[in-house]
Amino acid sequence: MYQTVSHVLFDMDGLILNTEELYTIGFENIASRYGKKFTFELKCKIMGQQTREFAKMIIEGLDLPLTVDEFIVESREIFNELFPNCKVLPGVEKLIHHLHNSKIPIGLATSSSKESYELKTQKHQDLFDLFPYRTWGSSDPLVRLGKPHPDIFLVAANKFPDKPKAEECLVFEDSLNGVLAGRAAGMQVVMVPDTRLDRSLAVEAGATLVLSSMEDFRPELFGLPPYLH
Known part of the structure; x- marks a missing residue:
């Protein structure tokens, strides 16, 4: 059912760190200033995108009287306070160290x-x-298009010295855009989504495996060394 892999790529926000929760707090804060509500539906659409991409989509989705640059400035002030206090999500340290x-x-x-x-x-x-x-992705000129386009995973895989084939790479993601990007790159994708997400959407996006927590991941499913208990 799963293909053996030799290399692993990790998303960060919402997958390694709980920063997606902090993004929600920040965007809700900005939206409320203009009498708008930042919804989970809109959040799902922007997750995984580059900075200017998600800023544009939030402005248009909520009809905010802001330019992209103004939105970024407002959000940066909030996130400069929130981000330094983010936490590592369950099961992640164990897998990365392993x-x-x-x-x-x-x-x-x-x-x-x-x-x-x-x-x-x-x-x-x-x-x-x-x-x-x-x-x-938001700083690398080689990543021309953000998720759901495959650019970031192709660029990331190319940084491995032995230049693995796409099918030799396993991606870990939490967003639908990330799953679509990984699959578009020709890679298998393990998704650990927000608990509110309808899992059928993860399947539709092409997730190879959907987990409730990284703690549930079994490396041997993809030919990786198993945990030693």
Whole structure:
């Protein structure tokens, strides 16, 4: 049912870190200033996108009287306070350490900018130092189009020195856009979605496997070294 892989790519927001919760708080804050409501439906549409892409979609979706640049400035003020306090999600550290110790090549493929990444990871440096290959979608000129386009995963996979084929890479994602991007890149995708998401949407997007928590992942399903209990 699952194909054996040799390389693993991780999304960050909502997958490694609980920053999606913080994005929701920030966007709800901005929307309420203009008498609007930031909905979960809109959130699902923007998750995984690059900064300017999601700013444009929120402005248009809520009919906000802001330019993209103004929205980014407002949101940055909020996130500068929120992001440094983000937490690592359950099961993630165990898997990343396991893959690192098992000599499985791992890479980070986040739509965040490098500046945003540094805010979010400042209290988790030891964990993120385990990623020798990192791609910041909003800062990397090679990532021309954000998720659901495949650019970020193709660019991230190309950073591995041995240049694996797409089918040799496994992607971990939490968003529908991320699943679509990974599948468009020709990779298998394990999705750990928000509990509110209708799982049938994950299947429609092409998720190879859908989990409630990273704690439920079994590496051997994809030919990776199993956990030693």
